[in-house]
Amino acid sequence: MTRDRLPLLLEPHELQAVLGREDLLLVDLSHDYDQGHIPGAVHLDYARVVNPQPPIKALMPEPPQLRELFSSLGLDTDTHVVAYDDEGGGKAARFLWTLEAAGHSRYSLLDGGLTAWLSEHRPTDLHATAAVTRPYSVHLNETTIADKKYLLNHLHDPAIAIVDCRTPEEYAGEYTPARRGGHIPGAVNIEWTLTIDQQRHLRLKSAHELRALYEDMGVTPDKEVITYCHSHRRSAHSYFVLKTLGYPRLRGYPGSWSEWGNDPDTPVEP
Numbered sequence: 001m002t003r004d005r006l007p008l009l010l011e012p013h014e015l016q017a018v019l020g021r022e023d024l025l026l027v028d029l030s031h032d033y034d035q036g037h038i039p040g041a042v043h044l045d046y047a048r049v050v051n052p053q054p055p056i057k058a059l060m061p062e063p064p065q066l067r068e069l070f071s072s073l074g075l076d077t078d079t080h081v082v083a084y085d086d087e088g089g090g091k092a093a094r095f096l097w098t099l100e101a102a103g104h105s106r107y108s109l110l111d112g113g114l115t116a117w118l119s120e121h122r123p124t125d126l127h128a129t130a131a132v133t134r135p136y137s138v139h140l141n142e143t144t145i146a147d148k149k150y151l152l153n154h155l156h157d158p159a160i161a162i163v164d165c166r167t168p169e170e171y172a173g174e175y176t177p178a179r180r181g182g183h184i185p186g187a188v189n190i191e192w193t194l195t196i197d198q199q200r201h202l203r204l205k206s207a208h209e210l211r212a213l214y215e216d217m218g219v220t221p222d223k224e225v226i227t228y229c230h231s232h233r234r235s236a237h238s239y240f241v242l243k244t245l246g247y248p249r250l251r252g253y254p255g256s257w258s259e260w261g262n263d264p265d266t267p268v269e270p
Helices: 012-018 063-073 090-101 113-119 148-154 207-215 234-244 256-260
Strands: 024-028 051-053 056-059 080-084 107-110 160-164 224-228 250-252
Touching: 012 113, 056 256, 080 090, 080 113, 090 107, 090 234, 107 113, 148 256, 207 234, 224 234, 224 256, 234 250
Parallel strands: 024 080, 080 107, 160 224, 224 250
Antiparallel strands: 051 056
């Protein structure tokens, strides 16, 4: 691990070793920041990461909103961002996916988040860290984003794998908060929590286990993979997992089922 390159997936001991590094921005998306956070972490309210347009839950914010968000965090082009939360990594992964979609590629996810950090009795702080505002320019990376039109144009394309990261009940249409239940035609169901090792304080499972999980479902590195859930929080985590496995072509669908399932004209499989 060098100054310029931190791992995409960062272990707690690796993060503690670089706390205070000038180019490091540590972002906390936990519920209870005031009850204890990693020293130096700035808090980010998850609501600022998404752009709800009911009934669509969580579209990506527009570039002016992203500029304001990233500037308020003190981000610049040389900053390496490390994000974490306290719920398995969904919120942190959605923030990191947003960073990548906005053209910022220097980032890491803390493996296991705050849960893993606390399990090892690592230091915490009760005092809020204030970010230093900096101007930031957004340059959208469209190759990381799938919208409804893109999906409609690529349904049943053998070069694309669509991964539904929701529960089996949501996938089968047995439960849905949208107008219609079911899933996008051709999508395979790999629930996001299957990638998490509950016995290792919410860290990811081993790369061997994860590759087998996806490849057994036909989600192979030669394909472009599109992930979705209901609001692209769970599926942002799956996007990140696939990125750690070296999948070269990945897209997240921010509209997800809250858009697809509420549109009467989109095709649905039960």
